Amino acid sequence: MKKLLGTMVAGGLAVALLAGCGSGSVSGALQTSAGVDTDLRKVTVGAIPIAPSAALQLGIDKGLFAKHGIEIEMQSGQGGASMLPAVSTGTMNVAIGNPVSTMLAVSKGLDLKIISGYSHSLATGDDITGVVALKDSGIETVADLEGKKVSVNTIAGQGDITIMEAMAKAGADPSSVEFTEIAFPDAPAQLEKRNADAVWLAQPFLSQALEAGHHLVTYNYQETIPGQPTLVAFASGKWAEENPELVADFKAALAEVSDYAESHQDEIRALLPTFLKMDPELADGLLLESHSGEIDRDSLQKISELMVKYKVVDKPVDLDQVILD
Structure with a gap:
């Protein structure tokens, strides 16, 4: 069928994957929410340079993270898999990545928790x-x-x-x-x-x-799986356990950001020319994913079953061990 590449596993290769995560903005255009309040708690968030990540920038620009007492420091990642070891080792507090990479990493022994939903595919009509x-x-x-x-x-x-x-x-x-x-x-x-x-x-x-x-x-x-989650927010179990109040506030902030992004998609499109250096005409008509902070457990269970069926993992991932409710 296919060779399963070890790009998402723990162990020695995780060190190589960690090198794929760099500090700074996703596209060179992102800014942190610093300078609003010296009492803000910093959360380092990893994101990859794709259109849904612009919702994070929108949340920063609108002060939605600062409203919850949080300063966001963005770090760039080459992909969801490359950010897994960074989160596991504490280089990033939270990352926005695909659920398959996260569940696969957990099955390989990395201590990770899905703390929030983020984006979803479109259940009907044209898809993303x-x-x-x-x-x-x-x-x-x-x-x-x-x-x-x-x-x-x-x-x-x-x-x-x-x-x-x-x-x-x-x-x-x-x-x-x-x-x-x-x-x-x-x-x-x-x-x-x-x-x-x-x-x-x-x-x-x-x-x-x-x-x-x-x-x-x-x-x-x-x-x-129509409308399946495409990106989730995940953190290390250790960081989540040590910072329960901060995690709760981050989840609340991200839920508010997601709701705002879903109802203001034109504002996301307006960010894309600088956020991703995208042609303004292309950005203006771009089909966007749906945003929601809800964790779609049913869809994640179905994805886990497909991972078993197609030999990505040996047995279904225990979602109670992966999801931080």
């Missing part, structure tokens, strides 16, 4: 991720991915397990797919060079590929 193929490839539906090479941004992640499940639901053989790891920004060019038969893309790359005339094969999230 999807699989794309060249129009002349002969790949029309997800069943046509049998025997094909498909790129995902991270192997043993949310992309490949949901693509395989969508194939299984369509009566195709998911074990026949060859998954290859290609970063989202690079995937469209690799598709056009025919180095992959199909590519899994997130926004804004999905919209760009469809506008270029490529064919949408499937919204794999909607075909498997």
Whole structure:
């Protein structure tokens, strides 16, 4: 089927992953909430340079974290997996990353807790991720991915397990797919060079590929677990246990930030040209994920079951050990 890369496990490789996390802003444009109140408690938050992370900047700009007595210091991460050891060792207090990486790390022995929800895919209509193929490839539906090479941004992640499940639901053989790891920004060019038969893309790359005339094969999230969590906030169990009041205040702040971001998506889009150095015209029409601070336990359970089914983990992750209610 596919080789499970050790990019999300504890041990010696965690040191290498830690090197992928750097201090400073996500895009060079982020600012902390410092200077508002000298009594604010600092929380170092890791985020990756994608559109949903802009909600954090919006929360800083609107003073929503400061309202809860918190100063946010942002650190950049190359991906959710790279931030796991940083949080585990205390380099970051909290990180915003995908739930599969977090649950996999817990299964490998890292002491991590999901403390809040953050963003979700869209249950109906157009979605924020999807699989794309060249129009002349002969790949029309997800069943046509049998025997094909498909790129995902991270192997043993949310992309490949949901693509395989969508194939299984369509009566195709998911074990026949060859998954290859290609970063989202690079995937469209690799598709056009025919180095992959199909590519899994997130926004804004999905919209760009469809506008270029490529064919949408499937919204794999909607075909498997519609509206599933795409990003969660996680912290080390040790930090959470030692700072219960700060964790509670951070969760309350992030819930308020999420609610504001969900009802003010145009303000997020307005941040993207500086936040991600995105073309203003593209930012203005960008499809955004849904934001919510609620932890979707039912969807996380289903994701955990897919992780077992497709051999990412040996047994279901105990959500009572992962989620800090």
